[in-house]
Amino acid sequence: MEILIILGARKNGNTYHTSFAMIQAMKKLGQVNAEFLFLRDYNLKFCLGCRTCFDEGESSCPRKDDVLSIVENIKRADGVIFASPVYISDVSGEMKTLIDRMAHLTHRPAFFEKCSFIITTAHSAGNKHARDTLGAATFAWGFHHVGSLGLKIPTVKGPPDLKKDHKQIKKAAKKLFTAIDRQQFRSPSLLSLAVFKVQQSANSDPTDRGTLDYAYWADSGFSNPKQKFFFDTNTNWMKKILASLMGRIILNFYS
């Protein structure tokens, strides 16, 4: 399996060593090819807030940099680990910039056949908040979110001592490996199914005909009301009915 690790860290410190240890543990479970992508090595500019990516397409973005090549890397992976140090209770600036620059994928999700995992490291507090930031983004991009690992590691010079975290890292590795190996994305969560119904309805509004989002959903067949998700799932009928119901409740709440 192909694993891409996207790192928002500026140095090969706690976050890198935690990700590396997780990959080593995954390699003990089977064939794993891992690529570490440090955002610090990429030309990644701030979002201008112009909405061009939403309205005209991501290739029309006035920012000419490496973001689309990062997206291409994601497309080649079976699983993606998003790893960030905690900076003032949130992800690093590099990671937040990537999240903003991939905003078009929240309208036109493309990663529903891929698993994601989140790693955050903090000295003492903020892992949960940083994890929630990445969780919201990866969910909106369509990933099958497998889990997260938030470690408290003292700030040290040189490699951290991860002995006390070994069990947790091994557990995380097994979780992600199994999810990919068993293609668990084929059984999306109830929330994913319900949100799909909400997005399907929002992107089938005839008044939006002519927009890029409308065309994406229609051309991919996702707008077809018979479609319960982006692809045929292994989901049982009971969960499908519940998801449709939940979707309708959410829609009524927001309309």
Ligand SMILES: Cc1cc2nc3c(=O)[nH]c(=O)nc-3n(C[C@H](O)[C@H](O)[C@H](O)COP(=O)(O)O)c2cc1C
């Ligand atoms: C600018 C900055 C902000 C930080 N903010 C927090 C924080 O809010 N909470 C915390 O527990 N640790 C914080 N830390 C500590 C780092 O999150 C922690 O040392 C992390 O493991 C560093 O990862 P790295 O070695 O991969 O860079 C901060 C460190 C820096 C440099």
